[in-house]
Amino acid sequence: MRQSQFPIKTQKEAPKDELSINAKLLIRAGFINKLAAGIYSFLPLGLRVLRQIENIVRREMVAIGGLELLMPALQPKDNWQQTGRWESFDALFRLQGVDKKDYALGATHEEIISPLTKNLVLSYKDLPLYLFQIQTKFRNEPRAKSGLLRTREFSMKDLYSFHANQNDLDQYYKKVESAYFKIFAKCGLGEKTFLTLASGGSFSKYSHEFQTITEGGEDTIYICQKCKLAINEEIFPLDYSNNKPQNSSQTERNNSINNQNNRLPNKTDIGTKRKNPTCPACGSSDFKKAKAVEVGNIFKLGTKYSAPFDLKFRDADGKEKIVIMGCYGLGPSRLMGAIVEVWHDEKGIIWPKEVAPFVAHLITVNSQRSAINNQIEKTAKTLEAKLEKQGVEILYDDRQDVSLGVKFADADLIGIPTRIVISEKTLEKGAAEIKKRNEKKAELIAINNLYKFFA
Amino acid sequence: MRQSQFPIKTQKEAPKDELSINAKLLIRAGFINKLAAGIYSFLPLGLRVLRQIENIVRREMVAIGGLELLMPALQPKDNWQQTGRWESFDALFRLQGVDKKDYALGATHEEIISPLTKNLVLSYKDLPLYLFQIQTKFRNEPRAKSGLLRTREFSMKDLYSFHANQNDLDQYYKKVESAYFKIFAKCGLGEKTFLTLASGGSFSKYSHEFQTITEGGEDTIYICQKCKLAINEEIFPLDYSNNKPQNSSQTERNNSINNQNNRLPNKTDIGTKRKNPTCPACGSSDFKKAKAVEVGNIFKLGTKYSAPFDLKFRDADGKEKIVIMGCYGLGPSRLMGAIVEVWHDEKGIIWPKEVAPFVAHLITVNSQRSAINNQIEKTAKTLEAKLEKQGVEILYDDRQDVSLGVKFADADLIGIPTRIVISEKTLEKGAAEIKKRNEKKAELIAINNLYKFFA
Numbered sequence: 067m068r069q070s071q072f073p074i075k076t077q078k079e080a081p082k083d084e085l086s087i088n089a090k091l092l093i094r095a096g097f098i099n100k101l102a103a104g105i106y107s108f109l110p111l112g113l114r115v116l117r118q119i120e121n122i123v124r125r126e127m128v129a130i131g132g133l134e135l136l137m138p139a140l141q142p143k144d145n146w147q148q149t150g151r152w153e154s155f156d157a158l159f160r161l162q163g164v165d166k167k168d169y170a171l172g173a174t175h176e177e178i179i180s181p182l183t184k185n186l187v188l189s190y191k192d193l194p195l196y197l198f199q200i201q202t203k204f205r206n207e208p209r210a211k212s213g214l215l216r217t218r219e220f221s222m223k224d225l226y227s228f229h230a231n232q233n234d235l236d237q238y239y240k241k242v243e244s245a246y247f248k249i250f251a252k253c254g255l256g257e258k259t260f261l262t263l264a265s266g267g268s269f270s271k272y273s274h275e276f277q278t279i280t281e282g283g284e285d286t287i288y289i290c291q292k293c294k295l296a297i298n299e300e301i302f303p304l305d306y307s308n309n310k311p312q313n314s315s316q317t318e319r320n321n322s323i324n325n326q327n328n329r330l331p332n333k334t335d336i337g338t339k340r341k342n343p344t345c346p347a348c349g350s351s352d353f354k355k356a357k358a359v360e361v362g363n364i365f366k367l368g369t370k371y372s373a374p375f376d377l378k379f380r381d382a383d384g385k386e387k388i389v390i391m392g393c394y395g396l397g398p399s400r401l402m403g404a405i406v407e408v409w410h411d412e413k414g415i416i417w418p419k420e421v422a423p424f425v426a427h428l429i430t431v432n433s434q435r436s437a438i439n440n441q442i443e444k445t446a447k448t449l450e451a452k453l454e455k456q457g458v459e460i461l462y463d464d465r466q467d468v469s470l471g472v473k474f475a476d477a478d479l480i481g482i483p484t485r486i487v488i489s490e491k492t493l494e495k496g497a498a499e500i501k502k503r504n505e506k507k508a509e510l511i512a513i514n515n516l517y518k519f520f521a
Numbered sequence: 522m523r524q525s526q527f528p529i530k531t532q533k534e535a536p537k538d539e540l541s542i543n544a545k546l547l548i549r550a551g552f553i554n555k556l557a558a559g560i561y562s563f564l565p566l567g568l569r570v571l572r573q574i575e576n577i578v579r580r581e582m583v584a585i586g587g588l589e590l591l592m593p594a595l596q597p598k599d600n601w602q603q604t605g606r607w608e609s610f611d612a613l614f615r616l617q618g619v620d621k622k623d624y625a626l627g628a629t630h631e632e633i634i635s636p637l638t639k640n641l642v643l644s645y646k647d648l649p650l651y652l653f654q655i656q657t658k659f660r661n662e663p664r665a666k667s668g669l670l671r672t673r674e675f676s677m678k679d680l681y682s683f684h685a686n687q688n689d690l691d692q693y694y695k696k697v698e699s700a701y702f703k704i705f706a707k708c709g710l711g712e713k714t715f716l717t718l719a720s721g722g723s724f725s726k727y728s729h730e731f732q733t734i735t736e737g738g739e740d741t742i743y744i745c746q747k748c749k750l751a752i753n754e755e756i757f758p759l760d761y762s763n764n765k766p767q768n769s770s771q772t773e774r775n776n777s778i779n780n781q782n783n784r785l786p787n788k789t790d791i792g793t794k795r796k797n798p799t800c801p802a803c804g805s806s807d808f809k810k811a812k813a814v815e816v817g818n819i820f821k822l823g824t825k826y827s828a829p830f831d832l833k834f835r836d837a838d839g840k841e842k843i844v845i846m847g848c849y850g851l852g853p854s855r856l857m858g859a860i861v862e863v864w865h866d867e868k869g870i871i872w873p874k875e876v877a878p879f880v881a882h883l884i885t886v887n888s889q890r891s892a893i894n895n896q897i898e899k900t901a902k903t904l905e906a907k908l909e910k911q912g913v914e915i916l917y918d919d920r921q922d923v924s925l926g927v928k929f930a931d932a933d934l935i936g937i938p939t940r941i942v943i944s945e946k947t948l949e950k951g952a953a954e955i956k957k958r959n960e961k962k963a964e965l966i967a968i969n970n971l972y973k974f975f976a
Contacts, residue, residue, distance in 0.1 A: 070646075071586075072588065073588065073641040073642075073647070073650060073652070075640055075643070099640060101592075101593055101597065101600075101633060102597045102622075105593045105595050105596075105597075106593065107590060107591065107592045107593060107633070107637055108590060108591040108592075110588040110589060110590050110652070112590075113589055113590055113591050116591070131526075133527065133528065134565060134568055135562060135564050135565050135567075135568055136562065136563040136568050136571070137562045137563075138556055138560045138561065138562060138674050139594070139657060139659075139674060140557075140560050140614075140659060140673055140674045141556070141560075142556065142560075145556075156619075159616055159618065160616070161614055161615070161616035161626075163661050163673070164611075164661050164663045165558070165663065167557075171616075171626075178556060178562065182554050182556075182562055185554060186528040186564075191525075191922075192528070195528060197528070197565070202594060202657060204594075204595060206618050206619050207619075208619045218595055218618070219593050219594060219595045467646075
């Protein structure tokens, strides 16, 4: 892609109303555009990153048997009344149509997928079933100040699993956990992301979140220094080892009217390290406190959403039983924000390879001699064409009216993993200068070897 | 894909509240699920078709220089007030957030892309610019009774072009017209789809629609029998050859409060053929009347949406000028409905090859002898694996508890273009029986030749 043809206008200053690092950098570098608080457009550069993340997520969902579908954002009030959440779910956008009917904008899809699945699941032979979508969700957020980490409209992958019994759910739940870690690793967040005990879940007292450590996060977690299990602050002072069933769910955790607040810790009792509770996994009481952002969550729902919709199946013994459910959320757009929070320096973003908008950023250095200039340009275009033929997409900064300093600064701000520079000096050696965005040193590589380098 | 693992539950009867052929067949065959009037979920089988169509559209948009972005569905009232459409656009869903701010649900995106583009277009060097998205749109429809042809939530491709002058817009407009015909041809609607003069457009008196002839359509068009240009009934009795500028736009055409009605023809003056007006393209007055569905539209917007947002550029002469715009809509989900309206018979859907959910439907016929059965199954699985390795995705009906008659009926209902049958009889000849969904006769093809057949 030629930069002169691609609409990237970088900005020196971040918008004053943006407080978060991810929003500041993503806006300055031309990835997103702010429409209103908590509502962003993904510009061509930004959409490339979002799609990379979505495709990573999609591949891992398919790998664990997930079948993709697409459910509506516009959802009848009836469905939400069936579970009592029309009244209790604060973050729901509600609206009325000209048909005088009330609708919710989908903040989650349990109320839609449970009745839908009644048509697909008749007997135990139809189970287990794993359905997921990557779809736009809406949350009526009172405040939205963390860039892509908390928005009113966002991309969400929601997977729902349907089982004949709890044992089957338990096994699949483990599979999803491991698929999630593969996703976070591919997004460059593997080492910063921790499985975290949190409130919610119907079958078990706690649900599991995936929390990525970053100062930009809104959550606080305590990480066991021995086994690396983390515990969300909201349940940290409690006795989390008591793993018996209770009623609550992920979506209600965000509501002010549920009884979540009386389980929140007293703010004054938080230190950098806590020695008091013991880790339910390993027994250690050595914890480290960290700010974090929730990048995924998984829940054993049990029959909480299947029962209200009478979602049953005929078991091998001929008896009708209620389907057991699990649900598993992961937000690609939030993940994009989290990646920037973790991967940046004072110059700009540093995209991990697998989510980067382009593999390499090609910059040419103008020479004083026009014959050399022609040769530089010709070499750059040949390289571009050959790499693209090879399936390697690069961004070629062919802008004529921009100084080299600006080109380098833009490249650092945009954060494509590898920078290729072709100049009179490098051409003399039949080479290009290669520099990784996350390294200081540059190296010369023969142009003929670049094809192998990016293979 | 194994059918036993894929959630398709066909239904003998169509839901009683569905009147349209496309909704009846798509629901019966397991492609979509009705959530409410005008609101459908795309089941895994249906999403495969929708994605095929979206990818056909995407490729053609990229081929004419389109850059993909993604804009929000949640849109501030301010933007819509700027153009006066907050009040005048009837089909807009309006809602209020907990932030006490009013939002519209995007029915179209001129009000978003015009201010957004201010950041991308500074000088004439940044023009032309072509931005498109494939995104979910919402329309507050008073009635929704045509299945996927008219829904409250739908998939839409909207392309916006930005130009320095009208000549540039005119040239690009022609390019889009030809890209659209490529899309409709790939979707199997090439011969049934006509460029149609309709009301709307800012620079020209008329806009252009693409109308596909089908009894299920809500529009009526008059097709010139000589040059094949069509004219929408809404402007047919008028003098459409007078091509001077006027004020109106595509979106307002759906509103009851604009002055559209006084240009509607008198219903009593419509015959099967009209000899009165002459075709503005060829002068013929031989027209044929037909019911049709609008599958796309293209508009020369001029400065209608750039002026209210002060979208300017500095021209080569140093002067600031208002950007000239065009917009181009095409609905993949509506297209899916239109394809079914055109391509079906009494047994079910007949998908055109390029949009089909699978390339072939493989069915095995049980034999009385279990040794033969094993051989049939082994042959089927080998064929499936080899074809998939070749990139040919097939649906293998491996269901054990279903009769052959049901399998054949399901295959006809689902409408995958090619059916492969392996039985004791075909195996004796080392062959499989191949039948096209749109043909009566079947033929035997040696199994070893099938790989070439599908290459």
